[in-house]
Amino acid sequence: MSRIPAEKIYLEIGFRSPETYGNLKTIELLGVPGQRLNNGECVVNEKTQKFFDKLIVRELFRQSRLLPNCSFEYLKIWLYDTEIENNERGYSIPTIDRGDLEIRSNIPGSKLERIYVLDNELTAQEYQIWKRDAENLFNPLFRQFIAPPELPSLLTEESIANNPFTQVFKPLVEGIEKTTEALDKYAKMKQSLFFNALIIQID
Template sequence: MSNSQNIYLSISFRSPEISGSLQTIKLHGVPGQELNNGECVLDNEMKKFCMDNIVAKIFRRSLDLNSEFNRLEIWFYNSNTARQKISYFLPEVDERDLLILSNISTSKLKQIYVLDNELEGNELTDWHKEVKSLFKPLFEEFVIMSDNLKSVPLFKGIESVISKGILHYEMKQNLFFDTLMIQVD
């Protein structure tokens, strides 16, 4: 009999930088476990994965861009999973939301939706530029060796070297999402 059940959690991160505007990033749909005693826990490796590949990168980039955003909410989503099978709240996406597609074919992160904040005109144009500058670099964090290269004998040995040099390589190979949905406040 199992001692735990897989669940999806929401976790918040506070910026270590008090000088930046962006102070909080909340992640939704993070795989965790519910223990038999009802306690919900997040594996330390998963927390570190989220911090290293998403949260720290966004906080740092936000500072570099002098972003005015205060708070972000990010939902993990696997587009191969039917929405009705997802056990946590997932926002609806519509034509007003900004879709940013990966321009890196080997990235396991394929798309990012930035949810509409009802801006118009020049404000909307400026907002599009800022969110693309802030979030587009995330695609680089999820690049792994393509399956085509893995079948070439020369690259089979190289993969073991590459996997040791890329932080969280195994988790990236078996990524639980391919889409991010982001609400900016």
């Protein structure tokens, strides 16, 4: 009897800060890939949750602790692929307009290219303080998504499996992949990242 595959869905997961200091207390991530199991339960696998916890959540909580004057207490973060149409996304995202703050990556090799911070309708000096705090808090995220160089298409596992002439490279490729994984256990997930931007709402 064939097993019915679990349905792929996109979920919202919440995190509470473990930090004693820092004003930021709660982060919610939306658009996290998960599965609806046959029993109806919706889950995010452990490696995926740890990936986002390490690269986004813990970094923001840590950075908040280093910015004592930053008053942000709650963040809602959507994972956003700028190249996908909304009707193909699988989950809803806020509309981005000219009033929102756009922070562009200045980190070569980062798979995270932009961060959009939704407008809080502040003006004058209040806006400048808000903008400064947002940039200081979110800019460090770009370096979290630096991905190691990918192997040439000729040397991917699939290409080697389908081409007897490249079988000789298999041990070399396996060695490179093991070394890369040892240096960064999330290397493959960064290389195949399904989003290139974040949309952030601050409360």
